[in-house]
Amino acid sequence: MSQVKIKHEMPLQDAGERIKNFTEVALGYNEETAVAEANRCLNCKKPKCMEGCPVEVPIPEFISLIKEGDFKGAINKIKTKNSLPAVCGRVCPQESQCEKHCIVGIKGEPVGIGRLERYAADYELQHGGAKPGQKQQSTGKKVAVVGSGPAGLTAAGDLAKMGHQVTVFEALHVAGGVLMYGIPEFRLPKDIVQTEIEKIKELGVEIKTNYVIGQLDSVDELLEEGYDAVFIGTGAGLPYFMNIPGENLNGVYSANEFLTRTNLMKAYQFPNYVTPVKAGERVAVIGAGNVAMDSARTALRLGAKESYIVYRRSEKEMPARREEIEHAEEEGVKFALLTSPTEFNGDENGNLTSMTCIKYELGEPDASGRCRPVPIEGSQYEMKVDNVVLALGQGPNPLVPRTTEGLELTKRGNIAANEETGATNKPGVFAGGDIVTGAATVILAMGAGKKAARAIDDYLNNK
Amino acid sequence: MYKIVRKEDFSSVTKLFEVEAPKIAAKGKAGQFFILRVDEKGERIPLTIADYNPEAGTITTIFQEVGRTSKDLGKLEAGDYLVDVVGPLGESTEIENYGRVICVGGGVGVAPIYPIAKALKEAGNEVISIIGARNKELLFWEEKMASVSDKLIVCTDDGSYGQKGFVTDAVKQVADEMEINKLWAIGPMPMMRAMAATTKPLGIETIVSLNPIMVDGTGMCGACRVSVGGETKFACVDGPEFDGHQVDFDLAMRRLAYYKDEEKRAEAATTCGCGGGCGCHK
Numbered sequence A: 001m002s003q004v005k006i007k008h009e010m011p012l013q014d015a016g017e018r019i020k021n022f023t024e025v026a027l028g029y030n031e032e033t034a035v036a037e038a039n040r041c042l043n044c045k046k047p048k049c050m051e052g053c054p055v056e057v058p059i060p061e062f063i064s065l066i067k068e069g070d071f072k073g074a075i076n077k078i079k080t081k082n083s084l085p086a087v088c089g090r091v092c093p094q095e096s097q098c099e100k101h102c103i104v105g106i107k108g109e110p111v112g113i114g115r116l117e118r119y120a121a122d123y124e125l126q127h128g129g130a131k132p133g134q135k136q137q138s139t140g141k142k143v144a145v146v147g148s149g150p151a152g153l154t155a156a157g158d159l160a161k162m163g164h165q166v167t168v169f170e171a172l173h174v175a176g177g178v179l180m181y182g183i184p185e186f187r188l189p190k191d192i193v194q195t196e197i198e199k200i201k202e203l204g205v206e207i208k209t210n211y212v213i214g215q216l217d218s219v220d221e222l223l224e225e226g227y228d229a230v231f232i233g234t235g236a237g238l239p240y241f242m243n244i245p246g247e248n249l250n251g252v253y254s255a256n257e258f259l260t261r262t263n264l265m266k267a268y269q270f271p272n273y274v275t276p277v278k279a280g281e282r283v284a285v286i287g288a289g290n291v292a293m294d295s296a297r298t299a300l301r302l303g304a305k306e307s308y309i310v311y312r313r314s315e316k317e318m319p320a321r322r323e324e325i326e327h328a329e330e331e332g333v334k335f336a337l338l339t340s341p342t343e344f345n346g347d348e349n350g351n352l353t354s355m356t357c358i359k360y361e362l363g364e365p366d367a368s369g370r371c372r373p374v375p376i377e378g379s380q381y382e383m384k385v386d387n388v389v390l391a392l393g394q395g396p397n398p399l400v401p402r403t404t405e406g407l408e409l410t411k412r413g414n415i416a417a418n419e420e421t422g423a424t425n426k427p428g429v430f431a432g433g434d435i436v437t438g439a440a441t442v443i444l445a446m447g448a449g450k451k452a453a454r455a456i457d458d459y460l461n462n463k
Numbered sequence B: 001m002y003k004i005v006r007k008e009d010f011s012s013v014t015k016l017f018e019v020e021a022p023k024i025a026a027k028g029k030a031g032q033f034f035i036l037r038v039d040e041k042g043e044r045i046p047l048t049i050a051d052y053n054p055e056a057g058t059i060t061t062i063f064q065e066v067g068r069t070s071k072d073l074g075k076l077e078a079g080d081y082l083v084d085v086v087g088p089l090g091e092s093t094e095i096e097n098y099g100r101v102i103c104v105g106g107g108v109g110v111a112p113i114y115p116i117a118k119a120l121k122e123a124g125n126e127v128i129s130i131i132g133a134r135n136k137e138l139l140f141w142e143e144k145m146a147s148v149s150d151k152l153i154v155c156t157d158d159g160s161y162g163q164k165g166f167v168t169d170a171v172k173q174v175a176d177e178m179e180i181n182k183l184w185a186i187g188p189m190p191m192m193r194a195m196a197a198t199t200k201p202l203g204i205e206t207i208v209s210l211n212p213i214m215v216d217g218t219g220m221c222g223a224c225r226v227s228v229g230g231e232t233k234f235a236c237v238d239g240p241e242f243d244g245h246q247v248d249f250d251l252a253m254r255r256l257a258y259y260k261d262e263e264k265r266a267e268a269a270t271t272c273g274c275g276g277g278c279g280c281h282k
């Protein structure tokens, strides 16, 4: 069969239409396209693609099943390794994970592994029928998992399959972490996240929401109360600010607040849902990562006429996924590059009215190899804005580190944990995901949860 | 789901709930708060834990109906359930034997000041409590406050009960007569600002409990940021108690007013019965 050089296109909601709603942008393959895309896979004996998947999805095997039209078989195959396939198929940065290594990618575009994973997962969501994961006999051991983001959920699901009794403690009123409060509905529908979480519960995992570890119980208390091991997956939830004048004016949001109000609290359905959020006529988002793109696109959907990405480096350095930048551009997000605010200005009521910006030029490369932005003297100008969203990254939330006696931290306040096992310096305490690595990706957090589950299983068997 | 086991109406707008939350009742301390949601579409709102009953496994809170969510809350009765209760949140009050202290509660601030006065009393302090309200109708927990205080002064703005005048006047009187080692003041922002302004020249260390708008209450969103001594702090994890002489009250008060228009719309949305879907409140 002759090789099709490009990936089958993902059908999208029209840009003009989609900025008026919060429903999903990428619509997913139909059966025909899925099979055709699957047929691009060479079913390699030594599948390179798998080297790029932190949770070891058996890629050629599940794709072969799609080729045969056995979609239930495909999803069951994926689920042996990945407990959140509908999530990963949507938000994994496949271009730098599995698809980066795909052999077909050398001469053309790689196989659309993520899109196929999504197809199989969505097929199950619509038709049901996947087997619940295989569970081993109960070991009688209890494990506490702190945080229900992708790291915690993966660790919990895997540990339950190994026969341990798992309780997840989550601070918010719903499970899912950033999948629920951060990543917008139009990229990752919340129903889908919840359905996948239900499947993890079916494995016997108990999830206790509204339970803040460090306040209700400390990690040490969990160990004293009879948990044999603890996994900490509390994420990178502490928003960074710029420490420039005017930052506390009304109208200056952290991306976490802006997105949490919109996604978790569903402020886009205000006043039917009671939590408000504001996006005036002109919104500026500071930063150019995934979080910034999500914020800028959310602002448009909330009714902003103009939504800007303001970034102090150039287009080349923007850390967001290419696809996200393109989607933002299609939707009309504007880019003010080599620009950064130096001050926020407000009126007598303390409401934001404008920001003073300065232009930058790129200088010599710095230690990271990226060109250092240098401010251009005298280039200040004023930009009128109603709302600003700061998307400058997040640090580790200190609640758990602060209250866990003797837990070793890194210089930046992350938990120091072994990369392969998640083991911390405290016996029986493991950690993984953003709380260890700093803000990273869903799939890396899941990979860390998986490795830690294995290490915890070893630890419990030898205890 | 968290059951409301007891409701008390103190006035047409001030209500008490005792809510089942055994773990919080066992762990929480003076100065801490919790966040609740009334129902699935509800906002997360913070309320102080005014009393703990570890034996019964309950916490008590007293709130004032000021807008949509607190009014929705006020419609619930004993036997009803709240969908979410999370706590205890925030740092607890630093309780030590300071010597002679004053605890001031203004309006609904009497509720959060009670557990602090109680803990200070148990730690061996001489506790002088001063509670105030606009009028007699709005006063509550006088006896309870008296039970944890060496001396209790009650003020009403209109003189309808106790001594006429503001709590700040009462503090000045007391401080004139004796040495005060530390003071806590909780109430509406303007009252706390006035208190800080009163005690500063008197050199009395003053702790206030700030009530900024919050969302998560775990340090994740930054909505609750306040400026203290020129530094930005997150009230939900660094507070809610701060040195009153260092707080930028103007900023805090302006931030509280940010959603005024939306708050009106949220309240209006309950009146036509459509729940907000009909678009008539835009």
Ligand SMILES: Cc1cc2nc3c(=O)[nH]c(=O)nc-3n(C[C@H](O)[C@H](O)[C@H](O)COP(=O)(O)OP(=O)(O)OC[C@H]3O[C@@H](n4cnc5c(N)ncnc54)[C@H](O)[C@@H]3O)c2cc1C
Binding pocket: A091, A092, A093, A146, A147, A148, A149, A150, A151, A152, A169, A170, A171, A172, A175, A176, A177, A178, A179, A182, A183, A184, A211, A212, A213, A214, A233, A234, A235, A236, A237, A259, A290, A291, A294, A397, A399, A400, A432, A433, A434, A435, A439, A440, A441, A442, A443, A445
């Ligand atoms: C807006 C946004 C968009 C993103 N887009 C992408 C994307 O497209 N692709 C991608 O791969 N990655 C993306 N990411 C990054 C990705 O979401 C994170 O790397 C990932 O969620 C980290 O997982 P985690 O399990 O470590 O932590 P989190 O998802 O942060 O979950 C941690 C959980 O722990 C809870 N918690 C914290 N403290 C406590 C405590 N003391 N007690 C109990 N519970 C606690 C939190 O409430 C939270 O639910 C995005 C992130 C954001 C913010």
Ligand SMILES: Cc1cc2nc3c(=O)[nH]c(=O)nc-3n(C[C@H](O)[C@H](O)[C@H](O)COP(=O)(O)OP(=O)(O)OC[C@H]3O[C@@H](n4cnc5c(N)ncnc54)[C@H](O)[C@@H]3O)c2cc1C
Binding pocket: B033, B043, B044, B045, B046, B047, B048, B049, B061, B062, B063, B064, B065, B066, B067, B068, B069, B070, B071, B108, B111, B112, B210, B211, B212, B213, B214, B215, B240, B256, B257, B260, B263, B264
């Ligand atoms: C730590 C803390 C402890 C508190 N303790 C008490 C208490 O013991 N008793 C009591 O009556 N009140 C207390 N409050 C205030 C209470 O949270 C607000 O009155 C309530 O949220 C108002 O909501 P609403 O929808 O009824 O009114 P709205 O109409 O929404 O607002 C009325 C005013 O309340 C404030 N407010 C609105 N939303 C929030 C929010 N999500 N978080 C905080 N403030 C908000 C705003 O200033 C607003 O102008 C406390 C607040 C904090 C931060």
Ligand code: SF4
Binding pocket: A052, A053, A054, A055, A056, A057, A059, A082, A088, A089, A092, A094, A097, A098, A099, A113, A114, A117, A443
């Ligand atoms: S989980 Fe992510 S990295 Fe792994 S195969 Fe699926 S899309 Fe690729």
Ligand code: SF4
Binding pocket: A040, A041, A042, A043, A044, A047, A048, A049, A050, A059, A060, A063, A101, A102, A103, A104, A111, A113
């Ligand atoms: S490397 Fe590419 S072609 Fe080979 S098995 Fe993996 S997805 Fe298929």
Ligand code: FES
Binding pocket: B213, B214, B215, B216, B217, B218, B219, B220, B221, B222, B223, B224, B225, B234, B235, B236, B237
């Ligand atoms: S309420 Fe979100 S950080 Fe304090």
